[in-house]
Amino acid sequence: xxxxxxxxxxxxxxxxxxxxxxxxxxxxxxxxxxxxxxxxxxxxxxxxxxxxxxxxxxxxxxxxxxxxxxxxxxxxxxxxxxxxxxxxxxxxxxxxxxxxxxxxxxxxxxxxxxxxxxxxxxxxxxxxxxxxxxxxxxxxxxxxxxxxxxxxxxxxxxxxxxxxxxxxxxxxxxxxxxxxxxxxxxxxxxxxxxxxxxxxxxxxxxxxxxxxxxxxxxxxxxxxxxxxxxxx
Amino acid sequence: xxxxxxxxxxxxxxxxxxxxxxxxxxxxxxxxxxxxxxxxxxxxxxxxxxxxxxxxxxxxxxxxxxxxxxxxxxxxxxxxxxxxxxxxxxxxxxxxxxxxxxxxxxxxxxxxxxxxxxxxxxxxxxxxxxxxxxxxxxxxxxxxxxxxxxxxxxxxxxxxxxxxxxxxxxxxxxxxxxxxxxxxxxxxxxxxxxxxxxxxxxxxxxxxxxxxxxxxxxxxxxxxx
Numbered sequence: 001x002x003x004x005x006x007x008x009x010x011x012x013x014x015x016x017x018x019x020x021x022x023x024x025x026x027x028x029x030x031x032x033x034x035x036x037x038x039x040x041x042x043x044x045x046x047x048x049x050x051x052x053x054x055x056x057x058x059x060x061x062x063x064x065x066x067x068x069x070x071x072x073x074x075x076x077x078x079x080x081x082x083x084x085x086x087x088x089x090x091x092x093x094x095x096x097x098x099x100x101x102x103x104x105x106x107x108x109x110x111x112x113x114x115x116x117x118x119x120x121x122x123x124x125x126x127x128x129x130x131x132x133x134x135x136x137x138x139x140x141x142x143x144x145x146x147x148x149x150x151x152x153x154x155x156x157x158x159x160x161x162x163x164x165x166x167x168x169x170x171x172x173x174x175x176x177x178x179x180x181x182x183x184x185x186x187x188x189x190x191x192x193x194x195x196x197x198x199x200x201x202x203x204x205x206x207x208x209x210x211x212x213x214x215x216x217x218x219x220x221x222x223x224x225x226x227x228x229x230x231x232x
Numbered sequence: 233x234x235x236x237x238x239x240x241x242x243x244x245x246x247x248x249x250x251x252x253x254x255x256x257x258x259x260x261x262x263x264x265x266x267x268x269x270x271x272x273x274x275x276x277x278x279x280x281x282x283x284x285x286x287x288x289x290x291x292x293x294x295x296x297x298x299x300x301x302x303x304x305x306x307x308x309x310x311x312x313x314x315x316x317x318x319x320x321x322x323x324x325x326x327x328x329x330x331x332x333x334x335x336x337x338x339x340x341x342x343x344x345x346x347x348x349x350x351x352x353x354x355x356x357x358x359x360x361x362x363x364x365x366x367x368x369x370x371x372x373x374x375x376x377x378x379x380x381x382x383x384x385x386x387x388x389x390x391x392x393x394x395x396x397x398x399x400x401x402x403x404x405x406x407x408x409x410x411x412x413x414x415x416x417x418x419x420x421x422x423x424x425x426x427x428x429x430x431x432x433x434x435x436x437x438x439x440x441x442x443x444x445x446x447x448x449x450x451x452x453x454x455x456x457x
Contacts, residue, residue: 051332051366065324067331077320090308091294097301102282136282 006031007059009045011038013216015165016068017056018206022161023075025202027082039223069100072161086158092144096151099140100162107133108166114173115221123177130173130181137163138187145189149196156200164197171210172217237262240276240288242269244434244442246391247299248287253387254303256428258310300330303384315384329370329377330388337363337392346403346443347450357405364413371415375422386423392416393424394433402443 008024008031010017024031036042036055048057048064058065058074065074076085086093110129117123144151144159151159174181184191198207208216239255239262241248255262267276267286279295280288288295289302291309296302307315316323340363344356367389370377377385396408410417423429 051336060321063321065321065328067328070324070327070331073327074320074324077323090305091291091296093308094296094301094305097304098296098298101298101301 005061007034008032009034009036009042009048009057009059010055011036012206012208013168013213014055015169018165018168019068019161020056020058020071020075021206022156022165022202023072023085025206026085026156027075027079029075029079029082038220068165069104069158069162072158076158083155084157085152085161087152095140095144096157096159099137099144099151099159102136103162103166107137107163111166111170111173114177115217127177127179127181131183131186134182134187134190138190141189141193145193150193156197156202160193160197164194164203167194167198168208168210168213169217172214175210175214176217235261236290236292238265238290239263240265240267240273240279240290241286242267244439245286246395249432249434250299250387250390251287251289251302251306252432253382253390253429254306254315256432257313257315257382258306259312260306260310300327300334300388303387307384315378315387317378317383326378326384329367329385332363332366333385333389333392337367337389341396341399341407345405345407346399347447348454349451353403353405357407360407361412364408364416368413368416371419376419382423382426382429386419390423390429393420393429395439396420398436398439398443401440402447 006024006029008017008020010020010033012035021033034042034044036045041053044059045055045057046053048059049055049066052066054066056066056068056071058071060074060078065071072085087096107130110126110133114123114126114130117126140159141151145153148154150156151163156164170181182191182194197203237255237260239248239251241251241264243266265273265275267273269286272284276286276288277284279290280286280297283297285297287299287302288297289305290296291305296305303315316326337360340356340360345353345360348356376382377389392408400407408416408420424433
């Protein structure tokens with residue numbers, strides 16, 4: 001398939017964009033990556049995602065698909081001959097979708113809450129929330145992996161992608177706060193899984209290095225601190 | 233093995249109604265367990281320990297929670313009368329609009345217009361109107377969001393067909409006027425009156441009481457800050 005028929009609008013630091021890239025890599029799909037600039041949105045982005053104006057957007061044969069997990073499912077279904085991303089059994093699929101929704105609705109907000117927390121008490125509360133989430137996810141990992149390396153079993157799948165995309169930012173949070181959030185003693189399954197996920201062929205080229213991401217985080221937080229209050 | 237299907241719900245939850253409709257459309261027999269969320273049953277806590285919320289579907293002893301997760305499970309398990317389209321792009325669009333319905337439409341109306349007043353309510357109205365306009369455009373050339381017959385997005389947005397007029401009464405303003413939203417207005421009537429849908433609406437007077445109480449409580453809380 002010609003490369004220009006598949007475009008991905010995104011940015012290298014975004015975990016949500018990473019989800020789409022991992023899915024495309026699993027299926028060995030060639031695509032054109034359009035890097036959006038921080039602080040501005042391209043005309044193509046505004047036209048392709050008029051509802052949210054956000055990345056990632058996958059454009060396949062000029063048809064845009066938005067929302068990272070919807071893109072991952074689309075890639076799985078549109079390229080059905082490649083390795084499967086979602087499990088085949090309907091109940092296993094439901095469990096994977098349930099935990100992916102938990103990660104987006106509850107767990108990720110606790111991680112981004114840590115970045116926004118002001119003061120020691122607020123930071124500690126946010127860290128506790130992240131760790132509590134990991135305890136739940138450790139249990140989910142045990143049930144889904146059934147003793148294998150990944151939530152998806154022998155290969156990475158939907159739920160691995162849904163959680164694993166945040167490992168870069170998790171490590172930045174740990175570094176900037178001088179704490180361990182993913183603790184091998186408390187959540188050994190997840191700790192082992194994290195290393196294997198980051199080393200996976202579909203992941204390693206699109207997972208940003210922690211140092212580079214930390215530098216970016218500093219620029220981002222500085223920009224937000226300097227920005228005027230949003231106009232109403 | 234005989235199928236055992238149970239649905240844990242409340243009398244009022246619009247999210248649980250999605251599951252009722254889906255099961256009826258597919259002709260699946262099921263048992264209903266009504267929950268009182270101020271006094272949750274041990275079964276609910278066992279089946280949904282993470283969120284402790286309804287709806288929860290239990291199929292042959294295995295629980296599934298989160299209404300869109302349940303809908304997709306139902307569609308994949310009972311394959312007659314499909315809810316999602318076959319084409320991957322159309323499926324992605326259906327999932328997109330369902331998510332938009334919850335993230336934006338529901339939030340701007342229930343967490344915005346309903347529970348605010350004055351300038352804050354006006355601002356929430358502007359956002360709600362923008363969101364409803366996206367839905368109006370999505371209905372162009374179609375009777376239902378699913379096309380000729382009810383599909384996934386209709387079930388996802390179905391709460392609008394009944395709850396809008398209740399909220400208009402409670403909040404004292406017009407949200408979906410026929411002049412501004414002719415397609416959405418027509419869809420609301422068609423959906424609400426469809427067989428398998430129309431017999432399952434919650435009692436209107438009880439809903440008005442419930443949402444009036446919610447609005448009063450939220451306004452009181454905001455005023456006391």
